[in-house]
Amino acid sequence: MNFAGGRAMNARALARSYRHTAALHSPAMRASVTAGAALAGWHYGRGRGGGWWRHGNGGYGWVGPLFWPFAYFDMYDYALWGPRVGAPFWYYGYDDIYAGLFGPYDYQGLSGYLPPRDAAGGPDRLALLCGEDEIAGLPIDLIAQTIEPTEVQRTALDDLANASVTAAQKIKAACPTSIALTASGRLASMQQRIEAMIAGVATVQPPLEKFYGLLNDEQKARLNAVAEDQERKSERRRNRSLARPCDVAESSSQRWPTEEIEARLHPTDAQRAKLAALQDASSKSADMLATSCKPEEAVTPTARLAAIGKRLDVMLQAVKQVRTALDEFYVTLSDEQKAQFEAIGPRRTSVADKQDNRRYGRR
Template sequence: MVAAAALVGWHGASNGWWQHPGGSYGWVGPLFWPFAYNDLYDYTIWGDGLGFWGYGYPDIYAGIFGPYGYDGLSGYLPQRPQGRRQARSVPLDQLCGSDRREIAGLPIDQIASAVQPTDAQGAGLDELGNASMQAAELIRASCPTQVAATAPGRLAAMQQRVEAMINAVNLVQPALEKFYGSLSDEQKLRFNALAEDQRRTSANNPNASLAQSCGAQSASLAWPGSEIEARVRPNDTQRAALAVLQDTSAKVNDALKAACQPNDVMTPPARMAAVRTRLGVMLDGVKSVRAALEDFYATLNDEQKAQFEAIGPRRTS
């Protein structure tokens, strides 16, 4: 369903530049990070960081120069247009999981099978399971309720999504640390071993290196300065604000490169702590770029705004 929804904005390109190399999508229409909770627990429990660590500066870049024009985004609105495009559209409420059976939680049964908890430990595992479900609901509730057609609107939606993910981690992290701390050394080893098979499989997977090299993600993203100059025709004041935006984006890119996946993390609590750190850097980056973008956007007239928003869809056509 997510793949079908992503194709709403696919203007004949063989591989959208907003699509992650591993096959997932940073943005699906107006929705940022479609598998947010799954990516959190895939890395925390299974050690599979391909989904989580695939997110970074390229997604902020895609938020500025959105890959979808409004015509493509209209497929996500409640009243969808009739005709050919309707067959490829997925309503926003469906994409965000309006069916509560789709809300995922941590694999509590598999954790219990591995560690064989005592009654006291079982109570802690139940707490972890409850926190997990609450966290999943927090992320589901962060789905946008409307389409954002402007760059500032997309970054606002991105900020809301990352904030919800941080709040979700803040719910689960204490319960996970409490449960893990209650385990014997033998039980901890069995819990840790849940990720070993996944790690061995990933070692033979050519896409596995993507999780380890998130610092190189943005190497191919060139700032479209000449296109902005040609289409927007900024004056000196606007050019100065644009320079601040570009400089801020470069600094955020560097910060996210420096906060990539650690190689020496072996336990679920340590991986969740790494997740929390990464999301914090991501949130700071989105906030910084959003502030600079809004300052630049405020200097533009309506025609210049329309020209700026047309850059993304035009580049993917």
């Protein structure tokens, strides 16, 4: 990947997106912005075929050193509007753990996501994707307009609004301020991000349950009607050829590079045993995440937020499981073997980039 000339992130384009904040409430727009950021360092600004770590909806779980851009948007879209609008939340899973193990970016690529050293007060490019408090909170005005709350309900809604902003701040605070160059470092960053999201759910859940419990049947029906309207809009924008979340087995799209690891590391028998344990932990994590991918089951905002919490708990368990096995394998490697292991993902990215260039007649 080539980030020469400061092209690692198109900060101006991202800043323009934030000036039109309503656009970021569209899952399709967020996927487009994320894709542009994730692929900005490819030779022509964007590989038409997409990076190998792309999600089924065209978005990306990893943008440079950042895991889960626009996390709070994805959470509240599913909680409020349901599985059609909130589908992006459910694209996150085992493939992101795999991309954490075999990171797609090399050092040159990752360094392009940090603030420029020669630009005092320059834009924090990662922060643009981590979400801003004032636009990441729940759409309180829309909810109030829809249900026409009583005074008691308005107080509960204000409490929910405050909790929403606090949750967004917690998630934004988990945005990385440095780059991780090892698989263990990437999984640690991933774990920190998920833990912040779990904390965000815990912050919002009590006031949401209190507020929703105060609504009468007519008000709940109005919220459902708005959710259905959001769903219709999402369906019109959706590319129906995209894979739906959970349609593809979590472990099928990313094949474990056993032969390449063998050729690059020439592991000893003891190292092979640790590697086998890592593969086993990875496979179990894929099964856990596939089993817990159930976006269609919850039908109320409170139940969907609880489902978000359960899914994040499983993701956290999966990341910890793989990270523990990875650390036990990694400690047995020499410095040369570690360097060879870390080169697997960037090499795959580079090969895909070259294939994409040949496909479209570029040099």
